[in-house]
Amino acid sequence: MTVLETRAAPSRAGVLRRVAPALLGYAAVRALGLLVLFVWSAARDKSAYTLLTARWDALWYVRVAESGYGYEVRLANGDVHSNLAFFPLLPWLERLVAAVSPLSYADGGFLVSLLASLAAAWGIFAVADRVYGRRAGVCAVLLWAVLPVGIVQSMAYSESLFTALAAWSLYAVLTGRWVTAGTLALAAGLTRPVGMAVVAAVWAAALASFLTERRAGTVEREALTSGMPQGPDPAASRARRVLGMALAPLGTAGYVLWVGHRTGRGPLGYLDVQAGWRNGFDGGYAFARFVAEKFTSFPSALAGAGLIAGVASVVWLYGIGVRQRQPLPLLVYSGVVTALALCASSYFGSKPRLLMPAFPLLLPLALALAKGRTRRSAWVLGVVAVVSSAYGAFWLNGSGPP
Template sequence: MTDLETCAAPSRAGTLRRAAPALLGYAAVRALGLLVLVLWSAARDKSAYTLLTARWDALWYVRVAELGYGYEVRLPNGDVHSNLAFFPLLPWLERTVAAVTPLSYADGGFLVALVASLAAAWGIFAVADLVYGRRAGVCAVLLWAVLPVGIVQSMAYSESLFTALAAWSLYAVLTGRWVTAGSLALLAGLTRPVGIAVAAAVWAGAVSSSVRTGRAGGPGGAPTPARALPRAGATLRTPLGTVGARRALGVLLAPLGTAGYVLWVGRRTGRGPLGYLEVQAGWRNGFDGGYAFARFVADKFTALPSALAGMGLIVGVASVVWLYVLGVRRRQPLPLLVYTGVVTALALCASSYFGSKPRLLMPAFPLLLPLATALAEWSRRRSAWVVGAMASASALYGAFWLNGSGPP
C-alpha cells in the first residue's frame, strides 16, 4: 500500500493479538540486552541499574521531577547547563509514579521507559502492518529492538516515550483519527524538541487528506486495502463536515506541546521566543545545517585509527540517507516521509553531541521499513538467524557502551 490516505483499523484487542509475535520478540531482545548488561556491569563492579536510571540525561530528568525547573550547573569554561533544556513530560510521569507508588523518581523513570518501549514497539508494528503487512511489521519491531544503541530503549530516557507517542500519532494520521493524532503529537511535543516532527507529519497528512477529499468529493480518496477493511456492520463513511472539523482540530492541537514549552521557557528566562535556543546554546547545542558534524568527521582523517572511524561515520550517514531515499522511491505515505525527514535532519544537523546521533536517530523508525520488507521476504529460519545474531551484537555493544563513555 503506497498511496495510503486513511484506512479503517481493527479493534484494539484485535490489534494487540495481531501484534503479539512482535511484542514477544521485542521483549526477548530487550531481556537479552538487560541480562548481558547486568553480567558485564557486575564483572566491572558497577551497578547496571544505576547506569540505566541515574547517569547522564536520566539524572537530569530526575532532578526536574524532584526539584522542578531552575537547576543549573556552571562549568569552568563559562557554559551554563540548565535543566530547562529537558522537556517536561517524562519528569511529570516520574513524579506521578513516585506519588502513587513507593518507587523513587529514578524507579519511575525506568518503569515509564519499560512500558513506553513496549508501547513504541506496538506502535511501530501497527504502522508497518498497516502499510506493508503483518510480517513486515514484526520485522520492523525486531530491527528497531536490535539497533546498536537499542539499550537506550530500556533507560530512563525520553526516547522510548517519544517514539511511542510518535508511532501512535502516525498510525492515527494514517487511519484518519485526527483528534487522536493531534493529541498524541501535542504530548510528543512535551517530550522532546523533535516533537515538531510529529506535528509536521500531522500537518502533511491533513493537507494530503484534504486534497484527496476535494478530488474525490468525499471524506475518503484513496483505495482501502482488504486487510484494513472494517468488519461487517461498521460505518464506512463519515459526514464530510465532521471529518473536516476533526482534521482541523487535530492540526491545531499538534504543535501546542512544543510551542507551549518553548514559549514558557522564553517567558521564564525573559528572552522571549529565543529563550529556549539560548538554553540550548549553554549546552553548546544548536542547529547549523550539519557544518559542525562535517568538521567533526573531517577531523577524524588525521591518523589511521581515527580515519577508520571517520570512514565508519561516512558510511553510517550514507546508509541513513540511502534508506530515506528508498522510502521515497517506494512511496511511503507522506506523513512517514515528513516525520522521518525532520527527525533525521535535526539529528544530523545538530552542532554538538556527535556521539549521541545514533540515539537521536532512534525515533526515525520508518527508516527501517525498507529493511523490514526485505527481511520479511526471507525464510523464517534465515531471518531468525540474522535477527538473533544482530540481537547478540546489540546486547554486547550496549553493555560495552554503557560501561564506557556512555550516552551524553
C-alpha cells in the same frame, strides 16, 4: 494513491493475537540486552541499575521531577547547562509514579521507560502492519529492538516515551483519527524538541488530505446530485482534521514559549538554553567538520569512514522509503527527525541515539526480511541481537550516552 492509502486494519478481536509475536520478540531482545548489561557491569564492579537510571540525562530528568526547573551548572569555560533544556513530560510521569507508589523518581523513570518501550514496539508494529502487513510489522519491531543503541530503550531516558507517542500519532493519522493524532503529537511535543517532527507529519498529511478532497470535489458534487449514498459527514471530518492540526503543535510551542517567558528572552529563550549546552542547528556544518577531522590520522580515519558510511546508509534507507512510496506522514516524520539529528551542532556521539525514533527508516529492511525465509531472518536478527546486547553493555560501562 492517496497519502493515507494502506492495508485494512485488523479486527479488534484479533489485535492482541496479531501483535503478540512482535511484543514477545521485542521483550526477549530487551531482556537479553539487560542480562548482558548486568553480567558485564557485575564483572566490572559497577551497578547496571545505576547506569540505567542515575547517569547522564536520567539525572537531569530526576532533578526536574524532584525540584522543578531552575537548576543549572556553570562550567569553567563559561557554558551554562540548564535543566530547562529537558522537556517536562517524562519528569511529570516520574513524579506521578513516585506519588502513587513507594518507588523513587529514578525508579519511576525506569518503569515509564520499560512500559513506553513496549508501547513504542506496539505502535511501530501497528504502523508497519498497516502499511506492509504483519510479517513486516514483526520484523520492524525486532529491527528497532536490535539497534546498536537499543539499550537506551530500557534507560530512564525519553526516547522510548517519545517513540511511543510518535508511532501511535502516526498510526492515528494513517487511520484518519485526526483528534487522537493531534493529541498524541501534543504529548510528543512535551517530551522532546524533535516533537516538531510529529507535528510536521500531522500537518503534512492533513493538508494533503484537504488537497485531495478539493481535487475530488467535482466527483462528490456529482454524487450528491445523482442521489448516490454518501459516506460520513465531510464537514464533520474536516472539523476533526482542523482540530487535530490545532492540537498538534501546542506541546512544543507551549513549552518553548514558557521557557522564553521564564528566561525573559521571549521565543529565543529556549535557543539560548540550548546554546548554553553548545547545541544548535547549523545545517550539519559542525558534524561535517567533525567527520573531516577524523581523517588526520590512520586510526581515526577508520572511524571517519564509518561515520560517512553510517550517514550514507541513513540517506539510502530514506531514499528507498521514498521509492517504495511510504505514506507521506511517515516520510515527513522520518525526514525531519533525521535532519534534526544530523544537523545538530554538538554532541556528535549522540547522533545514533537521536536517530532512534526515526523508525520508518527501518521499514525497507523490515520488508526485505519479511519477504525472505523465516529461518534466515530469525538467524540474522538473532545474531544482531547478541552483538547489539554486547555493544550496549560495553557502551554503558564505558563512555555511555552523552
